[in-house]
Amino acid sequence: MNPVVEYFGNIYRGLRTATIGMRITFKHLFTKAVTIQYPTVKMKLPERARNRLYVNMDDCIGCDQCSMACPVDCISIQTIKSAPEDNLGTTSTGQKKRLHVPVFDIDIAKCCYCGLCVYPCPTECIKMTDVYEFSEFDRHNLIYSFSTMTPAEIETAKAKAKKMEEEAAAKKAAAAAAAKAAADAKAAAQAPTAAPQPEGPQQKPE
Amino acid sequence: MEQFLTSLLGNALVVHVIMAVIPLLFILPYALVVIYLEMKIAAHMQDRVAYMRTGWHGTLQPIADMLKLLQKEDTIPAAADKPLFIMAPYIVFMGTYAAFAALPFSSAFIGSNINIGIFFIVAISSLVVVGLLMAGWSSNNKWSLFGALRSAAQIVSYEIPSAFAILGVVMLAGTMSLQELSAIQTGGIMHWMILGGTLPLMKKLIVIPLMLILFVVYYISSMAEVNRTPFDIPEAESELVQGYMTEYSGMKFAIFYLAEYANLFAVSAVATVLFFGGWASPFKSLMTGPWWSSFWFISKGMLFVCLNIWLRWTLPRLRVDQLMYMSWKVLTPFAFACVLALGLVLVW
Numbered sequence: 408m409n410p411v412v413e414y415f416g417n418i419y420r421g422l423r424t425a426t427i428g429m430r431i432t433f434k435h436l437f438t439k440a441v442t443i444q445y446p447t448v449k450m451k452l453p454e455r456a457r458n459r460l461y462v463n464m465d466d467c468i469g470c471d472q473c474s475m476a477c478p479v480d481c482i483s484i485q486t487i488k489s490a491p492e493d494n495l496g497t498t499s500t501g502q503k504k505r506l507h508v509p510v511f512d513i514d515i516a517k518c519c520y521c522g523l524c525v526y527p528c529p530t531e532c533i534k535m536t537d538v539y540e541f542s543e544f545d546r547h548n549l550i551y552s553f554s555t556m557t558p559a560e561i562e563t564a565k566a567k568a569k570k571m572e573e574e575a576a577a578k579k580a581a582a583a584a585a586a587k588a589a590a591d592a593k594a595a596a597q598a599p600t601a602a603p604q605p606e607g608p609q610q611k612p613e
Numbered sequence: 614m615e616q617f618l619t620s621l622l623g624n625a626l627v628v629h630v631i632m633a634v635i636p637l638l639f640i641l642p643y644a645l646v647v648i649y650l651e652m653k654i655a656a657h658m659q660d661r662v663a664y665m666r667t668g669w670h671g672t673l674q675p676i677a678d679m680l681k682l683l684q685k686e687d688t689i690p691a692a693a694d695k696p697l698f699i700m701a702p703y704i705v706f707m708g709t710y711a712a713f714a715a716l717p718f719s720s721a722f723i724g725s726n727i728n729i730g731i732f733f734i735v736a737i738s739s740l741v742v743v744g745l746l747m748a749g750w751s752s753n754n755k756w757s758l759f760g761a762l763r764s765a766a767q768i769v770s771y772e773i774p775s776a777f778a779i780l781g782v783v784m785l786a787g788t789m790s791l792q793e794l795s796a797i798q799t800g801g802i803m804h805w806m807i808l809g810g811t812l813p814l815m816k817k818l819i820v821i822p823l824m825l826i827l828f829v830v831y832y833i834s835s836m837a838e839v840n841r842t843p844f845d846i847p848e849a850e851s852e853l854v855q856g857y858m859t860e861y862s863g864m865k866f867a868i869f870y871l872a873e874y875a876n877l878f879a880v881s882a883v884a885t886v887l888f889f890g891g892w893a894s895p896f897k898s899l900m901t902g903p904w905w906s907s908f909w910f911i912s913k914g915m916l917f918v919c920l921n922i923w924l925r926w927t928l929p930r931l932r933v934d935q936l937m938y939m940s941w942k943v944l945t946p947f948a949f950a951c952v953l954a955l956g957l958v959l960v961w
Contacts, residue, residue: 414942418943425924425927425928428927428928429923429924429927431927432658432923432926432927433923435657435658435659435660436654436657436658437657438660439660440656440657440660440661440662441660441661442660442661442662444662444665
């Protein structure tokens with residue numbers, strides 16, 4: 408190319424492209440900013456976003472399935488059997504609650520937000536919420552306890568369960584003793600006629 | 614103003630001190646405003662919003678920044694040349710501030726009404742280069758030294774086209790005093806130098822394109838002289854960290870910044886005085902007088918500062934060879950040709 412043409416062409420293009428650029432930036436001066444003032448204004452989360460876990464203890468039946476599904480073992484559950492006369496109520500799905508749940512802890516620091524605990528829950532009481540601002544200065548504050556039972560309630564429930572267990576054990580022992588006595592008596596009565604009768608096991612108390 | 618103050622106070626020394634401090638009283642609030650403006654314009658050009666939390670739309674942020682810089686630890690590298698390192702920012706600011714002495718802020722106020730005003734500004738601005746070289750060299754840091762050397766090369770190269778552009782205007786006006794230059798351009802927009810000053814109409818038509826070219830040449834080289842973005846290779850944060858400022862912190866860093874923004878206004882004000890009438894009102898005799906004239910001067914200056922910010926956030930940085938090409942092969946020949954043509958027109 409002719410060097411003179413190239414020289415002036417360069418200058419012309421330089422000036423022209425600079426004005427084009429300036430026009431673009433000027434236009435953007437008046438377009439709406441995309442910034443969101445975060446802590447005061449928040450973006451809408453996707454419908455199935457997985458964030459902090461929440462457990463609705465009214466619906467929990469203490470089945471432990473969420474804890475078993477958890478790949479990082481961040482859910483720990485303890486249960487106590489309830490007495491037959493205690494009415495723990497029913498879940499919103501109509502299931503009768505049979506177990507006290509004195510401990511339902513989720514260590515959210517360990518949680519990997521996979522959501523695997525949500526699917527097995529038979530009463531849909533453990534779920535992902537849209538809360539994502541829960542940082543803490545102390546790691547132990549990230550262990551969330553969902554159980555609604557007070558220490559006193561736990562004590563009484565435990566005592567009742569123990570008593571029930573003892574009673575059941577005593578009953579079992581008594582029944583076993585009675586059965587043994589009955590069997591002995593029968594054996595003694597039938598001994599003279601026919602000693603080894605094959606009907607023996609049928610008479611055993613269940 | 615000087616005469617008024619002398620008659621009021623009677624002591625020449627006190628008057629001189631007051632006259633010397635007045636531009637500083639302008640620079641400090643101006644720097645805060647222009648930092649805010651720059652951040653906001655930059656942000657909105659990129660569809661962001663910049664600071665929003667300190668005060669209404671972040672208006673108090675520059676003050677907070679300034680207070681933070683004042684409190685910061687002022688570190689000096691162990692291997693630095695201490696006296697030079699400490700002196701450098703003040704020399705840079707001095708060079709910049711001295712230029713304000715010859716700027717006509719209003720028809721009634723000029724720091725020093727010397728008859729070689731524009732020559733003084735061109736000469737004293739070169740002191741900035743000395744300061745920058747001192748900063749770069751005394752930091753004992755490769756980035757700083759590279760930045761300083763580039764800065765020196767750049768400022769010295771661009772002084773030539775800018776001096777020629779100034780020469781053209783001085784030829785047309787017949788004076789180097791900025792106060793007189795402004796006074797010539799009073800009486801409406803048609804008397805501004807960019808539109809040929811007070812020449813007869815026929816000559817004006819020939820002179821106007823020449824003045825336009827001279828203005829563009831002056832504006833581009835003034836941008837290079839203040840080391841701002843299309844020409845910020847001395848800082849070039851992606852290559853040189855912060856150039857000659859790399860080792861500076863706290864108050865000294867703040868002084869460098871203040872000098873940069875003050876220099877930005879100084880060159881914009883010179884462009885205003887040379888081509889756009891200085892403190893002269895664009896409407897013949899409307900809105901004249903000392904207060905109005907200072908209003909015109911400052912608002913015209915701010916307009917060019919904003920233009921500079923606009924360009925800064927539009928154009929990418931030039932390469933070193935492109936920078937030299939632009940100065941020596943484009944701006945200088947164009948300025949030469951224009952001055953020559955202008956001389957012929959004036960003699961004819």
